[in-house]
Amino acid sequence: MGLSLSYRKLIVPAVLLCAGSFSALASEEAEPSKPLSGSNLLISAVAWKQTAAEYRALYYQGFNIAKLHLDNALQRHGEGDKPLAIITDADDTILSTNAYWGHLIEQDMEFFNDPIWDRWVVEAQPVATPGAKEFLDYAASKGVEIFYVTSREQGEDTFNIALNNLKGNDFPFVDAEHLTVLRETSNKETRQKEIANDFNVVLYLGDNLNDLSRSYYVTDVEERLALVDEQKSKFGFEHIIFPNPTDGHWVRAIFGESEPPASVENVNKFRDAATRHSWQAPTE
Ligand SMILES: [Mg+2]
Incomplete structure (x- = not known):
């Protein structure tokens, strides 16, 4: 750098x-x-996650806005209406992955690493992101059900590992009915629609646009940006997005895959992404 x-x-x-x-x-x-x-390509992003009070503030901001929107929905909610529900992603939304990324930096890794991730979710206990526990407990206290929909793959034990990570933080509604773990796909739409059949889903929480809507699952940087512009009125209302500078489909849009290998070609792709807008200094 x-x-x-x-x-x-x-x-x-x-x-x-x-x-x-x-x-x-x-x-x-x-x-x-x-x-x-x-x-290391990751150092700046991980240092920000680990130290910036602004990063922490963005979580509080997200959950404060979520609470405001939830309170409005509760006020409008009438007898006979569908019960209210929240659908949330897990990792980097309500579970912090910062210790995992710190470990990668110590190991001189430059991109997401599956074998280390698979060990980490089992052997470490991810802590809650700032404000997550308080917000989910508040929603539960108002009778709003929480559904956890996450994409993970650690073999046969995948579901139980995720369940334990959530239970370890004493989040509400952590059971087989409320937790969906997608092992083969990142497509959360089918499960989201099933929940929306029975509930009025007032909030979708995520750190990846794909957590909010599958319509964002496109591979092109420009297309992703245009879709967010189209949907701008949803952010801060039913769609709450949390910051993630280390991984997600924004990485896939740059490299064509979410977990690219460390290579000279990919270092150059990252550099091209970082210079997408670049001031051209006038030559003398
Ligand atoms: Mg996530």
């Missing part, structure tokens, strides 16, 4: 020649991807 393109072009191949020495720093579990250089 901060290196000029020409310098990076020179340094990356040189660093790759030294990959053996870097891999010695990584543990066995770090094998699937190797560090490219001393300047």
